[in-house]
Amino acid sequence: MIINFSDYSANQRYHLMTQTIIPRPIAWALTLSDDELAKKDNECKFNLAPFSYFTAVSSKPAILMISVGKKTTGEAKDTLVNILNHKKIVIHIASEQQSELVTQTAATLAHGESELDLINLNESVDNSLLSTVPFEGFSLPRLEQCDIAYGCELYEIKEIGDIPQTLIFVEVKQVYINDKVTELDTRNRVKVHADMINPLARLGASEYAGITKPFTKKRPE
Structure with missing residues (x-):
């Protein structure tokens, strides 16, 4: 099957791209x-x-x-509005076990309504809560339940396309990694155990995935 993108609408292209660029990592983004x-x-x-x-x-x-992208109303999404206002963002790597929580935070809420409040009031979501804790050395907190969190500052914003789509480039200032998923390797570098984090990956439509058992392949010299 050969598909010519010039024959497809933006929605059709999105549908195909999200089903073929797989798996994709998920940025679980917290802003003020x-x-x-x-x-x-x-x-x-x-x-x-x-x-x-x-x-x-x-x-x-x-x-x-x-x-x-935009909200269904055509308005800018809250993440973009917030980072333009405050220049800070914390990007978390969610686990497969948090897939329901991640999905719940994709809901479109009125600006100023917090997804954290929504989840913590909804007892049907795996009986799970999300809480924030101070992110040492950074002005925003991080999610206590995530093993990895990036404290970032706005670097640059670019808009592309006719809609347009907004590309937010952020500079990592510091990273939190749960000590339980790390160790030092033989070269005294931090080794992060992906299988212990069990990161959640995005597929097409409403599909998600975890990871298989990691394996090692050495690069050629």
Whole structure:
């Protein structure tokens, strides 16, 4: 089967791309919302949303990229609004066991409503809660339940396409890694055990996947 993309609409292209670029890592992104009611109550509201158009871009500087579309209303998504306002974001790597929670945070809420509040009020979600803890040395907290979290600052934003799609480039300032999933290798480098993290991967449509048992292949000299 050969498919000519010029014959396909944007939605059809998206449907095919998300089924063939697999598996994709998920950026579970936490940002600070500007909510007038929260300000009056002297509280912080955090937006939490998953993005599978996500990748590492470079290591010097250490740049990650997430691609953000629009809400169904055509408005900018809260993650984009929040990072434009505050320039900070925490990107988590979720586990396969958190797939239901990740899916719940994909819901479209009014700006200022927190997905964390929604999940913690919904007893049907695996009886699981999400809580934040201080991210040492960073201004935003991280999710206590995730083994990996990147504390990032806005680096650059680019808009592409006719809709347009927004590419958010962020610079990693620090990384939290749960000590339970790491050890030092023979070269005194941090070895992260992927099988212990069991990261959640995105496939097409409503499909997700975990990982198989890791295996090693040495690169040629």
